[in-house]
Amino acid sequence: MNLGSIHFRLTLYHGSLVAVTLVIFALASYLSFRRHLISTLEAQCASQTNQIAQSLLVGLPASGIAYVQDEIQEHYAPEANNLFIRILSSKGTTLYESGNPRDHSFTPPQLGFLPTLDKPKADLDPREHKLIFIRPYPLSNGDSYQIQIAASLLPVEGSLDGLWKVGMLLLPLALSASVLGGFFLSKRSLERIREVVATARRINSSNLQERLIENQTGDEIQDLTRTLNQMFERLEASFTLMTRFTADASHELRTPLTVIRGNLELLLHQGKALPHKPSSEVSEILSQTLEETERLSQIVGQLMELAQLDSGEVKLEREVFNLTELVAGAVDQLQLLADDKQIQLHTELASPIAFKGDRYRVKQVLLNLIDNSIKYCPAGSQVCIRLFSNSRAAVLEVSDNGPGLETDSLRHVFDRFYRVEKARSRELGGSGLGLAICKSICEAHDGRIEVESRPGEGSTFRVLLPLKDPAPASRLCGISTLPAH
Known part of the structure; x- marks a missing residue:
């Protein structure tokens, strides 16, 4: 998963928020439950001390100390109930003191009056695992007593420990379920954005008339879709105007250039037949002007071809x-040019490949x-032309061991009018439109062209043409496998 994607961030934010919420809720529940248990235990101690005071101590002068001791032992049974009870007088005497709790869960407090x-x-007293409750009780005769009761905190701590273990078990499960739910919910919510992105990526200069499907949901995605469609409409209008201008300008320039070229050729031809031939300087100027005119005519022709490819006016003659x-014929056609530059052409061609196209x-x-x-490529270089196919496409590679291309040039090599070495390209007659035309032709065949290159190691241009409806080999009669040259 892309860590910078909205999907990941939404899942992370949702998971973090749920985790913090669950932790806060768990701690609040734990502390509330602890407070409730301690308050309940404290209320029980308060009730018991109040009962002792109201039912036994109030009649102490009449009933006597022995009666009070017997009643506490009989009705409250401190040792059996894991309690400790002590009654102290303001005079320093102890009216009653129970024994140690039966379960020895705590030691009796050593408190005086x-x-x-x-x-x-x-x-x-968390370290001793006990709660101590003291109730003062004055009598009407002026005597004052304090009832001390101590209870074990182990039952409370046992309940809290059980709650903690349940929480430690349920919290990860709840958090995992929440994160998974957030993951799939955010994925589902962003699915429409992915559809918009996928459709927008398919729209290029050849199909600018396509539009995104705008669902009437009234949300932000609908606004995004509508905005993108409006942008595509403006792009289509601008692209149409640009293409029309390029085509019209190229068409209007062709006739004047043809006239200029013809006049220059006529001047050169007639000048040689005149009794007084023009000077060599004039002839050189005429030749250079004619050469530049021919180059300009070539650029105008390529511009018109690009405009027609962009506008879809060029209909491919598919066969x-x-x-x-x-490929073998194209290599043979350029063999003389390669021989003149002392460049070796090497071919690795597959068995006959049936392709339907122009x-x-x-x-x-x-x-x-x-x-x-x-x-x-400099003299002595080697150019290798490979042709092979896989189950989906025919692949043509043209590789050389020439100077190669810089990384910055690789990003622009298929741009119109881009030339790596402008001075050398102009010297060799390059206009910077050839590769742009190649790209348009490949895209018109639903294929693509790509390049790999390293400075000083040469370049490889790769053309991939999809084999959509290949013909059987029997229809390619009379063609045999071509060996490598």
Whole structure:
């Protein structure tokens, strides 16, 4: 999963919020339950001391100390109930003191009479696991007594320990369930955004008329979809105007350039036949002007071709042909040019590959790629042309061991009018449009073109053409496997 994606961040935020909420809720529940248990125990101690005071101590002068001791032992049974009870007099005497608790869960407190105590008091002793409750009780005859009762905290701590274990078991489960639920809910919520992104990625210069499906949900995704559709409408209008302008300008420039070129050729031809031939300087100027005019005519023609490809005016003449034979023919066509530059052409061609497409346009791509390798490689270099296929596409690779391309150039090599070495490209007649045309032709065949290169190690241009409806090999009669050259 992409850690920077909205999906991951939503899941992280949701999980963190739920975790903090569960921890706070668990701690609050634990502390509340602890307070409730201690308050209950304290209330029981207060009730018992009050009963002793109201039912036994109030009649102490008449009933006597022995009666009070017997009644406490009989009705409250401190040792059996794991309690400790002590009754102290303000005179320093002990009216009653029970024995140690039967379960030995705590040691009896060693407290004397507290003369400053005027109201009931409860103290916790967590280290001794006990609660101590003291109730003062004055009699009408002026005597004052304090009833001390101690109770074990082990039952309370046992209940809290059980609650803690249950919480430690349920909290991870609840958190995991919440995170998984948040993961799938956020994934489902973002599914529409993924659909919008996928559709937007499919829209390019060849299908700008397509639009995103706008669901009437009234939410932010609908606003995003509507905004993207409006942007595509503006892009389509701008692209149409640009394409129309390029096509119209190229068309209008072709006639004047043709006239200029013809006049220059006529001047050069007639100048040679005149009795007084023009000077060599004039002839050189005319030749250079004619050369530049021819280059400009080539650029205008390529611009018009690109505009037609962009606008969809060029209809591909799709037919089934032998792609292997086409590649071999393109290599043979450029063999003389390679020999002139002392560049070796090497081919590795697969058995006949049936491809359905525009034979002329595919050959145009092949000639352009091979011609570029021949132009920009120094003498003694080698250009390798490979053709093979897999289950989905025919793959053509044109590799060389020339100077290669810089990383920055790789990002722009298919841009229009981009030239790696402008001075050298101009010297070799390059216009910066050839690879852009190759890209448009490949995309018109639903294919793609890509490049791999390292400075000083050469470049590899790779064309992938999908084999959508290949013809059986029997239809390619008369074509045999071509060996490597």
